[in-house]
Amino acid sequence: MSVEIQSLDPRINRLGLHTHEPGSPDTLPPHDHWGTYQVFHQKKRGDRHTAVGIVHAPGAELAMAYAKEQFGRRGETANLWVVDTRHVMALDYADQDMFATTPEKTYRDPGGYKVNDKIDAYREKMSHEHTP
């Protein structure tokens, strides 16, 4: 038996809600909450945009409105981007090993070119040769 909800909150009483009737489940259909947009937040001018999360929205404009509420409601915000999740191509984490040897490629890093010991040795040698 469904009974009317009695609340301490007059606004809830005005809704005239009833308790759930067993055997009459209410279900949202699939996709009822729309698709998702990835949100990118830029804190200050000059900063990069950073991925901060998602919002559900039927289109980019509403996604932006939700992004402002969800990711721009406190602190600083200079700019926001929203991108339909379907338009993001991402690698599989299972393929992460393709980058495994990258840190070893020291010929691509400034740190891979150490010559101070050569210079020191050269100066040492020269100073001996010129000593009378």
Next chain:
Amino acid sequence: MYGGGYIPKEEAPKAVVNDDPKMLAAFEERVTRGEKVEPRDWMPTEYRRQLIRMIEQHAHSEIIGALPEGTWITRAPGFRRKLALMAKVQDEVGHAQLLYSAAETLGKSREAMINDLINGKSKYSNVFNYPAKTWADVAVIGFLIDAAAIVNQVANSKGSYGPYCRALERICYEESFHLKQGHSVFVYLATGTPLQRSMLQDALNRWWKPIMHFFGPSDEMSEHTLTLMKWKVKMATNDDMRQQFLSLYVPKIQELGLSLPDAELRKDTDSGKWLFGDPDWAEFFAVIRGNGPCNAERLAVRKAAEVNGAWVRKALQQPDARYVTPLA
């Protein structure tokens, strides 16, 4: 705010899935090394299932938790308090969205989670099945229940699942504002007129039992619990979190000359542990089963929000729209 960390036992335990032992070993090694697990990684079936249950229940707790306090927005004493409460309640709904998103990355759609909530299949934190009778309840919820939630969420934010940790980091930051504003309301009432003080003491007396229930009963140290701890799904035992909460907050209540309705509550000087009377676990389980003072109201209000908004969502639906699992 609001995940208590307590996940009710399942009525019908699921069949054990035997995952590929090699993949399982590699997974466990990764977690032990402190590496995070990301959405499309291989993960044990049980890890995924338990995380969905936990994050989903946390999300439901946030969205239902907005209701008892939301009641007081129109009756907040003064403009500044009203602004703060609106901001806090909005944060809680925002936290629900962050958490639903994190759970979605594991493959359960937001619609499916909300269906399970409004049809009573999924649970949420038991404290929200109690009414917020006076403005002092807002003080107790904002100060002590948010404080308890922070204890749990700080622990969980060091867990193994990347999207959940990222959501919790942001949530904890916002919770610290909730805690501060709750403490402010609490202190103003505690140091106010005798009437304000007695209103706060009354709220504290009514909320103490649900607060003691917040982290759930002692964990059974089963194989299952130990596995969840090894996988960094469960980061601290219910008892440890409760002890930590009591150590941090009982002194802050007592320094204001307020009392707690448990004659046996004291810190044992030898063990350094808090001792307390029986928190009435029978009531806790009865409320979880749906027999608390506000269970029916909370679900009816949540359901009405979904049902009444359905035509708007449908009208905005784009014909070519198609769901894909969010990335992170």
